[in-house]
Amino acid sequence: QVQVEESGGRLAQAGTGLTLSCTASGGTLSGFVIGWFRQAPGKEREFVAAINRRGVVTSYSDSVRGRFVISRDNAVGTVFLQMASLKPEDTGVYYCAATSSPIGRSGVKDEYGYWGQGTQVTVSP
Secondary structure, eight states: OOEEEEEOOOEEETTOOEEEEEEEESSOSTTSEEEEEEEOTTSOOEEEEEEOTTSOOEEEOTTTBTTEEEEEETTTTEEEEEEOSOOGGGOEEEEEEEESSOGGGTTOGGGOOEEOOOEEEEEEO
C-alpha cells in the first residue's frame, strides 16, 4: 500500500517562494500521475497542479499558472511543487495525491486514490 507524504510547508512572506516535496513509502510514485491540491479554511479542496508519470506533461490551475512549477525526479521518488511570487490567497493545507488515471483527469480529486496528510502553507501579507 503506497503511503504519500508531503513536506516543506511553512510560514512565508508574500512575494517569496517555497518548495514542497512529495514522497512515498510502501511503494514508489513513479507509476502514478501526481497531483497537488490545496484547501483553505472554509473552502473546498482545489486542484493546483499535476504531472504525468514521465514528467513531461503538466497541468496547472489558472490561479497558479506562471507562478508554480511541478516537477518530478523518479530516480529519487520525489515530486516537487516550486511556488514563487506567493500571495496570501495561496494559504492553505497542500496535499499530494497519486492516481492511476491519465493526466487528462488530473483535475478531478475523486480520481486520486492515495492522499497525504497535508502540509500547511501560510503566506503573510
